[in-house]
Amino acid sequence: MAQRQPFRWHIAVFLAPAVLVYTAIMIVPLIGTLNLSLFNLEDGNRIFVGLGNFATLFGDPRWSEAFWNALGNNAWFFLVHMLVQNPIGVALAALLSSPRLRGAAFYRTAIFIPTILSFVIVGFVWKLILSPIWGIAPGMLDAVGLKSLFAPWLGKEEYALTTLALISVWQFVGIPMMLIYAALLSIPDEVIEAAEMDGVTGWSQFWKIKLPLILPSIGIISILTFVGNFNAFDLIYVSQGALAGPNFSTDILGTFLYRTFFGFQLQLGDPHMGATIATAMFGIILVGVCLYLFAIQTRLRRYQF
Amino acid sequence: MMSARHSTGRSIAAHGILILYTLIALFPVFVIVINSFKSRRAIFADPLALPSAETFDMIGYQTVLKQGDFFQYFLNSMTVTVGSLFFVLLFGAMAAFALSEYRFRGNSLMGLYLALGIMIPIRLGTVAILQMMVASGLVNTLTALILVYTAQGLPLAVFILSEFMRSVSADLKDAGRIDGLSEYRIFFRLVLPLVRPAMATVAVFTMIPIWNDLWFPLILAPSEETKTITLGSQVFIGQFVTNWNAVLAALGLAIVPVLVLYLIFSRQLIRGITAGAVK
Numbered sequence: 001m002a003q004r005q006p007f008r009w010h011i012a013v014f015l016a017p018a019v020l021v022y023t024a025i026m027i028v029p030l031i032g033t034l035n036l037s038l039f040n041l042e043d044g045n046r047i048f049v050g051l052g053n054f055a056t057l058f059g060d061p062r063w064s065e066a067f068w069n070a071l072g073n074n075a076w077f078f079l080v081h082m083l084v085q086n087p088i089g090v091a092l093a094a095l096l097s098s099p100r101l102r103g104a105a106f107y108r109t110a111i112f113i114p115t116i117l118s119f120v121i122v123g124f125v126w127k128l129i130l131s132p133i134w135g136i137a138p139g140m141l142d143a144v145g146l147k148s149l150f151a152p153w154l155g156k157e158e159y160a161l162t163t164l165a166l167i168s169v170w171q172f173v174g175i176p177m178m179l180i181y182a183a184l185l186s187i188p189d190e191v192i193e194a195a196e197m198d199g200v201t202g203w204s205q206f207w208k209i210k211l212p213l214i215l216p217s218i219g220i221i222s223i224l225t226f227v228g229n230f231n232a233f234d235l236i237y238v239s240q241g242a243l244a245g246p247n248f249s250t251d252i253l254g255t256f257l258y259r260t261f262f263g264f265q266l267q268l269g270d271p272h273m274g275a276t277i278a279t280a281m282f283g284i285i286l287v288g289v290c291l292y293l294f295a296i297q298t299r300l301r302r303y304q305f
Numbered sequence: 306m307m308s309a310r311h312s313t314g315r316s317i318a319a320h321g322i323l324i325l326y327t328l329i330a331l332f333p334v335f336v337i338v339i340n341s342f343k344s345r346r347a348i349f350a351d352p353l354a355l356p357s358a359e360t361f362d363m364i365g366y367q368t369v370l371k372q373g374d375f376f377q378y379f380l381n382s383m384t385v386t387v388g389s390l391f392f393v394l395l396f397g398a399m400a401a402f403a404l405s406e407y408r409f410r411g412n413s414l415m416g417l418y419l420a421l422g423i424m425i426p427i428r429l430g431t432v433a434i435l436q437m438m439v440a441s442g443l444v445n446t447l448t449a450l451i452l453v454y455t456a457q458g459l460p461l462a463v464f465i466l467s468e469f470m471r472s473v474s475a476d477l478k479d480a481g482r483i484d485g486l487s488e489y490r491i492f493f494r495l496v497l498p499l500v501r502p503a504m505a506t507v508a509v510f511t512m513i514p515i516w517n518d519l520w521f522p523l524i525l526a527p528s529e530e531t532k533t534i535t536l537g538s539q540v541f542i543g544q545f546v547t548n549w550n551a552v553l554a555a556l557g558l559a560i561v562p563v564l565v566l567y568l569i570f571s572r573q574l575i576r577g578i579t580a581g582a583v584k
Contacts, residue, residue, distance in 0.1 A: 010488040011403050018400035018419065018459050021392070025434065025456035026422055032433030092326060095319045103320075109571060110327040113334065116567050118517035118535045121556050124542055125333040128352075136336065136352050170329070182578035202315070223424070231426040234519045238539060254428075261432060262524070271432055278429045289424045 034282065036275035053276040063273070067280075069248060070256040073161055077252055078229040080165035081172075086221055088169070089176025090214075094206055096177070097184040108181070112174035123239035126167045130154055154239065157249040164250055168235050172228075176221045183217035184210060223292045230285055233258060253281050334560065341365050341553035348549050365550030366558075374529065375555060378537030383562065385447055385533060386516050389454035393511050394504055396455070397462025402492050404463065405470040406478070416467065422460030427453065428520055438525055445528040453521050458511040465577075469503040470496060505570045506577030512570070516563045534559050 040049045057063050092111060096104050114122065129136045130153055138150045153163040187210060195201075195209045233254030236244055242264045244251035259267065261274025339355055340348045347360035354360070369375050404416050427434075434453065435444075443449040473496055481491045497504075522536040532540070538555050 008407065008409070011407050011409055013489075014399040014403035014492070015415065017392075018396040018463060019415070021396065021452065021456050022419060022422060022459050025452050026427050026430060029430030029433035029437060030425065030427075032436070033430050036432055088326075092323070095323055098316070098319055101316060101319060107323045107327055108575070109568075111323075111330045112567075112571075113564070114330050116513050116517075116563050117334070117560060118538070118563075119519060120535055120539045120542070121337070121559060122333070124552070124556060125337055129333060129336065134349065134352060139353070173330075178574070178578060182575060185575070227424055227426060231428055233428075234517075237519065271436075275432045278432060282425065282429050285425060285429075 030282070033275045033278050036272060037279040040272045053272060054280070057273070057276050057280065066248070066251070066256060067277070070251045070253050071284075073250065074230055074232075074252040076161060077165045077168075077232065078226060080162060081169055081225050081229055082222065084166065085169040085173050086176050086218070086225065089173050089221070090180050090218065092173070092177045093180035093184055094210070096181050108178070111177060114171045115174035117171065119234035119238050122167065122171050123235055127154060127239055130163070155246060157246050160240070160246060161250045164235060164239065167239075168232070171235075175224070179217055179221055180214055183214040187213050219292065219296050222296075223289060226288045226292070227285055230281060230288070253277065253284075257281065337553055337556050337560070341550070341557040343550075345550055348553070362550070365548075365552075365554030368548065368551040369554045369558065372551075374532075375534075375537065375541075375558070377530070378532050378534040379558075379562070381447060381531055382516060382534040385450045385454065386512055386566070388447070388451045389458060389515050390508060390512055392451065392455040393458035393462050394507060397459050397507065398466050398497060398500070398504070399492070400459070401463045401466035401470055402496060405467040416463075419460055419463045422457070423464060427457045431520070431524060435524060443525075445526050445531050447526065447531055449525045450521055450531075450533070453525065454511075454515045454518075458507075458515070461510060462507045465507050466500060466503055469500045473499050502573040502577040504577075505573035508570045509567065509574050512566055513563070516566075534562075 037053055038048060038050060039046050040053060041047075057067055095101070096108060128134050132138060132150070132152045138147060141147045141150050151159065153159040191209065191213070192205070195205050200208055230253060232252060236250050236252060236255050237258065240246075240250050242255060242259050244255045257274060257277045258264070260270055260277055263269030336352065340352060342356040342362065342365075343354075343360045344362035344364070347354070347356070347362075356362075400419065404412060404419075438444045438449045443452070477495055478491055481495050486494070517535055518533075519535050519539060522531075522533045526532070527536065538559050541555050542552055
């Protein structure tokens with residue numbers, strides 16, 4: 001009597017639009033880009049060069065210098081976010097979630113507002129604030145007697161990248177704050193009550209009870225930060241231009257990819273080297289995500305309810 | 306009584322820190338907004354002063370609105386954002402429903418396949434996306450942007466929404482089936498209204514990067530008719546760099562729509578995140 005179940009069309013209907021759009025616009029181009037990195041143009045003909053482009057990217061001094069510079073800058077950009085943005089986000093979330101705090105919704109919205117602003121606005125207004133000519137920052141430092149500390153931070157090679165990273169931190173601190181806040185709210189009341197019965201309150205409650213429970217969320221935030229940072233482009237582009245000045249000191253993989261692929265002022269666009277850089281970025285992000293999934297996330301599981 | 310006093314002190318400290326950070330967060334926005342209402346000389350003389358009767362000037366807004374293109378950019382951004390949002394929410398919810406409701410072969414594999422895109426940024430496929438859009442003649446159309454952003458938003462939408470749909474009571478859906486509702490009606494009538502908070506969460510996290518994106522408009526649709534407001538204001542800053550009033554007014558205007566969209570969705574936002582994915 002075992003009848004074959006009829007084909008359930010509705011499942012296909014529900015899945016089809018998402019799968020089609022996603023596959024056609026995301027997966028296929030991604031594979032296409034990876035594929036493109038294996039070819040090069042010679043005398044107008046497309047020829048297969050295998051990993052030759054990668055050898056050029058990592059080995060040829062004309063390319064490798066820019067690549068390693070961009071990669072190093074990107075790593076620093078990420079490090080600043082991990083050391084500044086995420087701890088501030090967690091601290092703000094911890095304050096917001098303290099019981100009976102009035103106006104939590106207001107603070108939450110206000111602190112999240114920079115996150116919804118476009119990079120164009122963010123880049124421009126910080127350039128304005130930090131500008132030695134317009135001088136809000138020098139003026140303010142002057143008011144507290146610290147004018148000597150002022151420097152044109154965005155214009156100096158040694159400060160520009162860190163300054164931009166901090167601007168980006170300012171903009172995006174709302175995301176870790178929101179996610180950690182939600183994670184803190186979803187800790188069951190019984191756990192907190194039990195802790196209070198045992199006399200664990202205040203800061204020690206945070207460190208001993210809540211922090212271990214939100215570690216999985218912190219893990220997710222770290223990986224989101226990683227993916228976001230190694231894919232960043234806009235802030236550098238709008239505030240320093242595609243040449244990522246001064247003297248490439250703020251060049252990261254995203255701006256390097258843009259210049260290589262589309263060409264900019266001194267160089268012609270090169271789709272094959274562009275694809276090669278995109279593939280290298282893909283590899284870096286993939287390694288990071290896998291490390292996170294296998295090394296960190298699996299170990300954090302045991303803290304979950 | 307001890308503990309009451311103790312907690313008052315702590316809450317004052319908490320408010321102090323939060324207010325301080327709120328000021329840091331809002332200060333640059335404040336600078337743009339006040340200066341956009343001032344005369345040119347007042348902008349430079351004292352950038353931190355509020356506009357007064359003498360320094361108040363709407364010239365910036367007049368310039369921007371007279372330029373005219375700005376309104377077009379605005380409309381383009383709206384079309385792209387709302388269009389993509391619609392497709393992300395609809396297609397994402399449909400796929401999430403299929404994945405969470407039915408057991409079929411390849412279910413979890415399909416879930417994994419769709420989730421891949423959360424981690425791998427769509428930008429890395431730009432080279433091939435551009436070639437594809439050129440081949441299909443979609444370059445410099447808003448359709449190209451909507452397609453790209455829909456693909457970009459779907460993975461997260463499917464992921465969050467399917468977590469949520471698992472928590473919708475099975476009894477409710479079965480009751481619907483006994484009453485003879487089709488699977489489609491069960492989805493649209495029973496399930497969709499119940500996952501509204503999750504939809505709001507997805508909407509916020511989908512909308513913000515779309516509205517603010519510079520990369521794809523720059524590459525796929527840089528023409529005058531299809532410029533988005535983000536790209537438009539970027540160009541505007543370049544062209545009118547000496548006209549501070551206009552630039553500041555343009556930036557002030559660019560903040561408004563995304564702020565309004567955010568406020569619409571944000572009421573459900575925390576409920577959405579709390580109950581859903583991040584746990």
